[in-house]
Amino acid sequence: MPRAFLTSGGNESKMKSHSLEDFRTMTEIYDFAAIEAKWQKAWEDERAFEAREDPSRPKYYCLEMYPYPSGRIHMGHVRNYSIGDVIARQKRMAGASVLHPIGWDALGMPAENAAIKHGTHPQTWTLDNVAHMRTQLKRMGISYDWSREVNTCLPDYYRWNQWIFLRMLERGLAFRKESWVNWCSQCQTVLANEQVVGGGCWRCDTPVTQKKMEQWFLKITAYADELLSGHAALGKWPEHVLQMQKNWIGRSTGAHVRFGLDGTSKDIEVFTTRIDTIYGATFLVVSAEHPVVPDLVAGPKEKELGAWVARTVAEMRKRRDIGETEKDGVDTGKTAVNPFTGERVPVWIANYVLMDFGTGAIMGVPAHDGRDFEFARTYRIPIRTVIAPADRAGERFDAEPAEVFEQAGVLVNSGPFDGLASDKAMDEMGKFAEEKGFGRRSTIFRLRDWGISRQRYWGTPIPVIYCDGCGIVGVPDADLPVELPFDVKLTGEEGSPLERLESFVHTTCPKCHGPARRETDTMDTFVDSSWYFFRYCSPRETALPFRPEAAKHWLPVDLYIGGVEHAILHLIYSRFFTKVLRDFGLTDISEPFPHYLAQGMVTKDGSAMSKSKGNIVDPDEILARYGVDALRLFILFASPPDKEFAWAEEGLEGCYRFLVRVWALVLEDLDVFSAPAAAPGGPGDAAAQVIKKTHQTIRKVTEDIGIRFHLNTAISSIMELCNLTRKERDALRATDSGRQALRQALESIIRLLSPFAPHLAEELWERTGHQGLLMLSAWPAYDPALARDEMATVVVQINGKVRDRFEALPDLPEAELEAAALALPKIQAALGGKPPRKVISVRNKLVSIVS
Template identity: 50%
Template sequence: MNAYQPRDIETKWQQRWAETQLYKTDEDPSKPKYYALEQFPYPSGEGLHMGHTRVYSIGDVVARFYRMNGYRVLHPMGADAFGLPAENAAIQRGVAPRDWTLKNMERIREEQKKVGASYDWDRYFGSCTPDYYKFTQWLFLLFYERGLAYRKQAMVNWCPTCSTVLANEQVEDGKCWRCDAEVIKKELEQWFLRITDYAERLLNDLDQLTEWPERVVAMQRNWIGKSEGAHVTFVIPELEDITVFTTRPDTLYGVSYMVVAPEHPLLPQLIAGKENEEVIQQFVTEMNKQSEMERTASDADKIGYFTGSYAVHPLTGEQVPIWVANYVLMDYGTGAVMGVPAHDERDFQFAQKYSLPIRHVIKPVDGVIENPDTTVYTDEGVLFESGPFNGMLKQEAITAISLHLEEKGLGGKMTNYRLRDWLISRQRYWGAPIPMVYCDDCGVVPVPKEELPVQLPEDVVFTGKENPITTSRAFLETSCPQCGGKARRETDTMDTFMDSSWYFFRFTDAANDELPFAPEKVNQWMQVDEYIGGIEHAILHLLYSRFFTKVLYDAGMVNVSEPFKSLLTQGMVLKDGFKMSKSKGNVVSPLEIIDQYGADTARLFILFAAPPDRDLDWNDSGVEGSYRFLGRVWRLFEQHHQLLQSEIQPAGSLDKDAKDLNRLLHQTIKKVTEDIKDRSQFNTAISSMMELVNGMYTYPEHADQGIMKDALQKLVIMLAPFVPHITEEIWEQMGHTDSIHLQPWPNFNPDALVQDEVEIVIQLNGKVKERCTVPAKASKEEIETTVMDQPKVQGLLEGKTIRKVIVIPGRLVNIVAN
């Protein structure tokens, strides 16, 4: 008997697949399409980890399954190759980011091939290559042409360690998402995309995503953060007016002060020449060093100063003092809030600390507010001390006061979003240059699309303290595309999420050198039918990708407004209770497992050990168990080699053993098909095939061998998407010359699932005493007769009086007796 040798088998078939281009995308338009996509990796110096292996294995099962079910399948791979890690690695090692990245890309690609993934490598690209980022720049210009890209001076999140700006979404708990450094505020002129123009569509279209995990949809909905309320204008004599957004216009008569954010553009005028001017200037400097999380935490101390200025209350005409405080953010609403301490816990804390008036204007419908000086009332109620709105209920007053403000030209109904425009400027080298120039005569001028790409300069100096692009004089100095005069190039590069927000479109037409993609090609494949990746991208990448898709839809370039039909977010791979990381010393390399046990074992274990959306605890014995199972499969086919070469067919009439195996086979086909197609439960699909293997090992030699042969043939086909190498080898040894991965998926026979007999439980007074077999279609009366004829039952009932017999067909008979 030949031994199972995974290393030899896997090397052989990986070479064969490459030579025959087995996984080149089928373009046959007569077949239904299926687009399977895993999130492409960042080519770091550490190579693949088991988390990568998990996502690639899941995607590969899906792609192979649909290919065997008659679909033309697009299953591509690439590299998300721009970003700070490569640049930092270059600085540390004294190598060019391009060389570092391309070397890592090639190594990861080889590792992916060792896993046995069925990618169409002809469509491979890295986002750092000019033939890709040329079109990232092309799309930026499309946004600019459509009024969706703009430049403005703004307070931004600045990472002092990475020396670059971060989008709000890239600040996690007040720290840089890349390096964990404390983020500070800094004023810079930056490029933004108007994602807020699409806030309502991004929110409403979440209802279309019925095949996304509910928690991801909820995370997107919360991030967009829609609030219904009103905008209210407070007039400041001799200065600009201040507008606030509030969800509680019904409390407007309870305003006793206003608060502006330390970053508010009007603050310098509010404090000019006032008593606290220098103190507040120092306060603003301190606030710029604090994160939003620190400033807005529920237990954070509320710190503020009176500006010395007043605003006019829009309904009462009262002078309202204007304060500046740490807990108000420029990024939410308008950067100013009205203080209503009687009906807002945060305002109450601030008012108590600084002895500001507390005015109740809402009370319980059937009562009064006890201890008003120490009570914050936020429940439903009725207005009082509110002029013409006295006696109105809360919801009625919200509408009435909003309309009144609108009539007076001092506000009105308003919808606000937590979402802010996407800041895409980065002051680093390793990213796509923003294709704009600055001319003294013409102003800001886009680079013509026919002149793209604007390539990254190579004559740069990496100091770690400044944007390296600014050190290249040859890059900086250029001519204006409009007047031909002297101009300077934009030195900021784009946020790397720009690259990953459209790569799934590029895969449909990866060789196009005229356009990002041809509409007729992208529309053949989009939407992505199954998108697989980590939950950590539930907000950033998915939100930006949805935004890009809607813009391209509006531009007539694609015919879908949502990019991903179904989303599978796989759990993490843990070891010793922690996520694998070098810092914890608990990393298991997939190459180690492949070298020792083979890629099929690595795939089988990682698919079997847990449902795909759950975290997986690494277990060395589980890997060994998967290896032993493949050994059992191998021996099963070796033992039946002659049978598989024979012409034996199942008999016309099956005996009991043959019927049982045939039923188990078709139950397995049904289960595996549904687990892959409908439930994405690969672990239970594998478990059912393990049960089938057990049933085949115990199948008697004297029973119908035609059924055994049929079961062997269908088993190896079902295993093929999960363990592609061993099944390909077995298939060839069975005498086939074409690939197992081109075989049609087996269908289950509903008639084979029908049982002739069923085992039922016999209970006496609710306790199990015996079991027996009865015809599956037996009536209640026939079942009862059969049970009563059982010798053991007759012995148990001797001397007892039967009170009742309860028959549940197919399950049990309960005899009540005393």
């Protein structure tokens, strides 16, 4: 544990030399707690964090994912918000008008669970947590514009969820449908597909079961294509996040083809991405949940088939989304006609065909699909090759193949389509099916519409009224918000608490004024977070969810920072909402977050910090011992923002020590800040070196923050400048020009450090005689001429091995470098008098000799 002072004192009398140590003994202690409190108050008094629409400056919207008010902030928050704050503070100093807001994702199940467990009202629990976490964030000195704070559990926020919902309802983007839903028996609620993780509830891990219910859905599938094509504008997103979204949307191009079911007038429609293989379709498989199943089961074997189907359906419902199950199928004895060949193929029912993807029926082409191959082998179904590798197109393929061939190739055994390449055939055969009227080329998506109904209390009431006469009626805008009633009993029993609250349910129809019932489901909380970044632009707007001109000014978000765990859910929903709001005419942007920085996990001892692992480090405790600036600095220094961050207390101490060294170094040299301007005369070696390093450091830190977002290397370069300055300090103090260089170096260290360690930096800024807040002063500029190295180190290699090096003037022509290199004694010795076979020279870098 560090001590917040530098020495034990006791030798103040030893002042004869000017060594750093001796000065240190006189230096005031680094009292981070007092400094933090002082500057946090100063920033608040000056309203320094407030964003103003200022047309004279470029805008910058820096956003971090808003927190769920669970009670206390954790290291993941600290990391997220520290990264964002460095960017926001640096941009502000660099001249941008910065919007850096914060709010609370305050609706959701934990509040309700806490209510059930402890008898506290969800609202009380949530608002208490918000109050505590707000204090914690303020204590971290994050430069949030608190005047724009939003809280989604307050009616002045969630009324706009309702407003947006009603507009979607009017346009058919919100609709009601009965469907099988994912049900968590622990949380007693429906889960969206995205909230089912590995077959369990994303929150409590309880195995998810299926239940049929009437639900509200948002038509995200209407935007499936655009959500995919929009990726083109997301060049600054991590590739793996785009890939995840792409997989989630799951666009497949192929064809629908109808097979006539013998003995009935019905068709079985299949979807395939490989219509080129259709001559090899030797069976059909339908899902056990398919509507045609009763027709297939009917007949002599009805009893056993029916039993099999019932068992399989039950099994599929229970085990949905859980790993690989044994493939199981049953031959119905029925046949269907392949419209391309006229051939009759057996129809099977199986457990591996999903009802909710494609048509719920597939054609089995065992020769060219691994699963079909396996299935055909098990049940002794014929396997027929219809695609040959391109280089074997002329051969005969009459025998059953020994293994599956899944690649594209050239068609064989395919009647008139023989000899076509797969891609050509897909097109031709699709057209053929369209002409004959038994199929069509088509595109389908894996993406499902977004089920938003939740049978819970602590969410946005869905603003809909059911009237026996008028049907489903949206609540009129004038009656918004539909407020959550406060006096509710939370027992944890099945069903919504609102449903049991007669005073809430009972209402009158807005159309006919007859008695009617309110919808008692509430919205998925992902609705709240799908548009909160719009609200920040005009958080007190009362006529609309946000003022369109304000949104036009601030959006899109220039940099969005947050955990990759939201790569699918939140980020896809937000993109969807943005497009919907655009189509409402409220905004003209299509993508809310052109630049997304996916922050890495915070781990300790090899695994993510979590309560269950018992490896939590409480930020409050660290703050008390080392101060905010040390914590911020360390969490940014230890690894780049997008990589995993492993907590190690020793590293934190290193950062603390660095801050103390900066503190001491500046305070011991306060006199150079009051000295008159440098006397004329060339700078000494030390001064020249320090000046150059200062300008190089400004350049590096500016680029590392603003271009590369490598905050760790920005910090290490400030450390380097500090190290050099400390080393050269005595030499610098000896001359006027040296003192000038020292002053410049120290001032730069303070300014460059200010986004990372803002409190310490402000204090030193003030103590070095500056007026006004450092955070509102200009970001330092560097002089490219001064940052330039006046000599370049040129490496000389022989056969790829470094044999010598020499200093050369910058940009010396290659021929001169070569001559200089060949003249070096070491090189001559190594060459042994023989002329080199080849020499390659690169300006400012190296001479490579092949002997």
